[in-house]
Amino acid sequence: MIPKLQVKDLSYSYHTMDGETEALSDISFEVSAGEFLAVVGPSGCGKSTLLSLICGLIKPDSGEVLLDGHSVSGVEAGIGYMLQKDHLFEWRTIFSNAALGLEIQKKLTNEGKKRVSDLLSVYGLESFADSRPSELSGGMRQRAALIRTLALQPDLLLLDEPFSALDYQTRLSVCDDISTIIRGRKKTAVLITHDLSEAVSVADRILILTRRPGRIKGILTMDFADKSLSPLKRRNCPEFSKYFNEVWRILEQPGGVL
Amino acid sequence: MKTQITLAQQEFVARQKKRRRLVGVGRIFLLAAILALWEASARLGLINDFIFSSPSRIGLCFYGMALDGSIFLHTGITILETLLSFFLVVLLGIVGAVLLWSSRTVSEILDPYLVMLNSLPKSALAPILIVWLGNNMKTIIVAAVSVAVFGSILTLHNGFTSVDPDQVKLIYSLGGNRFDVLKKVLLPGSVPLIISNMKVNIGLCLVGVIIGEFLSAQAGLGYLIIYGSQVFKRAHKHIFSKRECFIC
Ligand SMILES: Nc1ncnc2c1ncn2[C@@H]1O[C@H](COP(=O)(O)OP(=O)(O)OP(=O)(O)O)[C@@H](O)[C@H]1O
Numbered sequence: 001m002i003p004k005l006q007v008k009d010l011s012y013s014y015h016t017m018d019g020e021t022e023a024l025s026d027i028s029f030e031v032s033a034g035e036f037l038a039v040v041g042p043s044g045c046g047k048s049t050l051l052s053l054i055c056g057l058i059k060p061d062s063g064e065v066l067l068d069g070h071s072v073s074g075v076e077a078g079i080g081y082m083l084q085k086d087h088l089f090e091w092r093t094i095f096s097n098a099a100l101g102l103e104i105q106k107k108l109t110n111e112g113k114k115r116v117s118d119l120l121s122v123y124g125l126e127s128f129a130d131s132r133p134s135e136l137s138g139g140m141r142q143r144a145a146l147i148r149t150l151a152l153q154p155d156l157l158l159l160d161e162p163f164s165a166l167d168y169q170t171r172l173s174v175c176d177d178i179s180t181i182i183r184g185r186k187k188t189a190v191l192i193t194h195d196l197s198e199a200v201s202v203a204d205r206i207l208i209l210t211r212r213p214g215r216i217k218g219i220l221t222m223d224f225a226d227k228s229l230s231p232l233k234r235r236n237c238p239e240f241s242k243y244f245n246e247v248w249r250i251l252e253q254p255g256g257v258l
Numbered sequence: 259m260k261t262q263i264t265l266a267q268q269e270f271v272a273r274q275k276k277r278r279r280l281v282g283v284g285r286i287f288l289l290a291a292i293l294a295l296w297e298a299s300a301r302l303g304l305i306n307d308f309i310f311s312s313p314s315r316i317g318l319c320f321y322g323m324a325l326d327g328s329i330f331l332h333t334g335i336t337i338l339e340t341l342l343s344f345f346l347v348v349l350l351g352i353v354g355a356v357l358l359w360s361s362r363t364v365s366e367i368l369d370p371y372l373v374m375l376n377s378l379p380k381s382a383l384a385p386i387l388i389v390w391l392g393n394n395m396k397t398i399i400v401a402a403v404s405v406a407v408f409g410s411i412l413t414l415h416n417g418f419t420s421v422d423p424d425q426v427k428l429i430y431s432l433g434g435n436r437f438d439v440l441k442k443v444l445l446p447g448s449v450p451l452i453i454s455n456m457k458v459n460i461g462l463c464l465v466g467v468i469i470g471e472f473l474s475a476q477a478g479l480g481y482l483i484i485y486g487s488q489v490f491k492r493a494h495k496h497i498f499s500k501r502e503c504f505i506c
């Protein structure tokens with residue numbers, strides 16, 4: 001079976017007048033359909049760059065990204081990218097914010113509108129459809145941003161630290177919410193996070209990157225006895241601290257590439 | 259979301275309303291106080307009422323001109339010219355800023371020239387305009403537009419370029435192109451800036467129109483001010499300056 005996403009020998013450098021910044025070097029991995037991959041690594045190691053490359057927002061210097069076996073060139077319809085901040089536009093209502101992607105892709109048909117309203121009501125925002133983003137709590141805004149991404153019906157979701165703007169408690173519950181939503185819809189997802197416990201609690205596998213330029217330091221499979229546990233429940237499992245320590249150990253290893 | 263209005267909310271609304279009334283009353287009171295002070299000092303000879311005129315003389319003069327209708331003609335022409343040049347400035351400002359935004363290279367080439375044109379004393383251009391366009395309303399409007407348009411382009415372009423790059427990235431990640439960035443982020447996000455820019459522009463346009471009328475006009479408030487100062491009828495001049503304030 002062809003993996004949902006294949007990343008092959010990806011390298012990327014940023015160029016500015018002050019010089020060249022090598023952000024990523026020789027990254028290769030695969031994500032199969034329905035899998036949830038978390039990516040962790042030190043700040044500035046090129047995690048956001050990796051997502052921009054997968055999504056087709058920037059072109060790699062070398063290597064390639066394959067979605068369903070096809071090379072990604074330009075922004076791909078099957079990929080939904082959720083940025084670190086929600087970027088809901090204050091001059092739009094929640095509904096029209098959630099429908100922004102459909103509007104841009106000229107898919108705002110009656111069916112599209114209905115899909116957005118359905119998503120809003122499923123995720124408990126229907127009474128806020130006509131509100132402005134500033135009237136919503138952080139967690140609700142994050143859900144609205146997720147709906148904006150889901151409305152385009154992507155198969156692959158790229159999540160760039162989507163919970164980092166939330167306070168700890170909201171963060172736990174929104175993370176639980178969103179990962180349940182994504183798993184419920186059988187989407188494939190790549191999640192970037194700073195928070196190791198978050199990575200262990202949501203992911204099927206964890207990709208660990210080195211300091212800049214980011215290389216793969218290790219890939220760890222989370223093998224929980226009960227596959228269907230929600231992130232919050234996983235935190236209480238005996239395996240949880242084992243994997244946490246394992247990820248920690250790999251991250252702390254000096255320089256070496258596994 | 260509508261909820262039942264609580265006592266605290268009612269109190270809050272009442273306090274805000276009271277404050278707003280106070281602001282209104284305060285403004286009127288201040289105007290009355292200034293007028294009274296002016297009139298009194300003219301009557302008591304503290305200021306020379308030949309040069310500074312006085313509210314009552316202005317009132318009389320206004321009454322006279324209102325009777326023969328001339329004040330309405332002149333005011334109307336000035337308002338018309340101001341509005342016309344204002345709309346032109348807003349339009350040209352937005353179009354110019356969008357064009358500058360669409361090419362970074364072009365905008366960097368043009369930037370020093372725009373700054374220069376903006377700081378050029380426009381009244382110095384007026385004689386050229388008269389020779390070029392003739393002694394008519396076209397000249398006045400071009401003069402007024404030239405006062406405001408360059409600053410307007412610079413301000414709006416500056417606003418466009420300082421938009422959050424992540425918002426732009428969002429549009430691209432949703433499959434949009436540069437035109438979508440313009441339509442969905444730049445223009446709607448700049449509405450507050452455009453409005454505040456319009457407030458500045460209406461004033462600048464009026465200044466530009468009056469300058470234009472000083473130099474080449476058969477009608478309008480600027481023409482009356484020049485006419486008034488030539489016949490040294492100070493009351494004239496004051497009344498028109500006042501009218502200008504009210505138009506704003
Ligand atoms: N537009 C840019 N121009 C130049 N250098 C950049 C640019 N964007 C990122 N970089 C550099 O590339 C490196 C990787 O950036 P990236 O944003 O991918 O890191 P990250 O892993 O997402 O960091 P964080 O965890 O802090 O979000 C950083 O060191 C940064 O300095």
Ligand SMILES: [Mg+2]
Nearest residue numbers: 047048049160
């Ligand atoms: Mg990042």
